[in-house]
Amino acid sequence: SQKIEQNSEALNIQEGKTATLTCNYTNYSPAYLQWYRQDPGRGPVFLLLIRENEKEKRKERLKVTFDTTLKQSLFHITASQPADSATYLCALIENYGQNFVFGPGTRLSVLP
Amino acid sequence: ETGVTQSPTHLIKTRGQQVTLRCSSQSGHNTVSWYQQALGQGPQFIFQYYREEENGRGNFPPRFSGLQFPNYSSELNVNALELDDSALYLCASSLNGDSPLHFGNGTRLTVT
Numbered sequence: 001s002q003k004i005e006q007n008s009e010a011l012n013i014q015e016g017k018t019a020t021l022t023c024n025y026t027n028y029s030p031a032y033l034q035w036y037r038q039d040p041g042r043g044p045v046f047l048l049l050i051r052e053n054e055k056e057k058r059k060e061r062l063k064v065t066f067d068t069t070l071k072q073s074l075f076h077i078t079a080s081q082p083a084d085s086a087t088y089l090c091a092l093i094e095n096y097g098q099n100f101v102f103g104p105g106t107r108l109s110v111l112p
Numbered sequence: 113e114t115g116v117t118q119s120p121t122h123l124i125k126t127r128g129q130q131v132t133l134r135c136s137s138q139s140g141h142n143t144v145s146w147y148q149q150a151l152g153q154g155p156q157f158i159f160q161y162y163r164e165e166e167n168g169r170g171n172f173p174p175r176f177s178g179l180q181f182p183n184y185s186s187e188l189n190v191n192a193l194e195l196d197d198s199a200l201y202l203c204a205s206s207l208n209g210d211s212p213l214h215f216g217n218g219t220r221l222t223v224t
Contacts, residue, residue, distance in 0.1 A: 043215030098168030
């Protein structure tokens with residue numbers, strides 16, 4: 001069966017450390033993968049996109065990797081800040097967007 | 113640039129009733145999709161519309177239906193409401209089917 005999982009429901013880290021979030025999938029063939037941030041009571045906000053033929057993408061303190069052999073994406077936030085506290089969602093995209101599948105999310109708390 | 117707006121923000125309905133939720137797309141976006149998000153879960157894809165035609169559908173029954181209008185705004189209709197339909201309903205627009213999604217802040221539907 002098809003499944004998309006994110007490493008843990010909640011992750012607590014100290015301010016200044018690097019947060020690493022994991023997204024694993026089975027029985028999907030995504031052309032690419034996206035990461036979103038969602039704050040309580042708000043809709044998700046797009047952060048980064050990575051295509052199947054790309055190994056790594058960066059944007060400021062954010063880095064995402066995509067390993068189609070392992071069927072895994074890693075999302076890193078370096079020099080984390082309390083303002084980074086939110087739920088982070090990965091999303092697989094198949095069939096030119098006709099199948100957009102979100103993971104359950106990881107709730108990140110950055111402690112001062 | 114106007115973002116995605118949804119109305120109403122909150123709604124309470126009784127089991128068996130019908131509901132219509134509305135969404136205005138971001139300017140220039142011709143694709144709109146709808147998601148259902150239960151508490152603590154990731155968004156679940158309901159369907160996508162491209163230029164007024166349904167262009168993909170998730171695993172939702174036919175009592176979930178939609179429309180997209182010539183100005184690319186959209187409606188989600190749910191008939192014969194069930195208690196399990198209680199959730200946050202998110203609308204997202206995009207430039208095309210597989211580009212990043214721009215979400216509204218959702219409509220919180222409670223079915224009693």
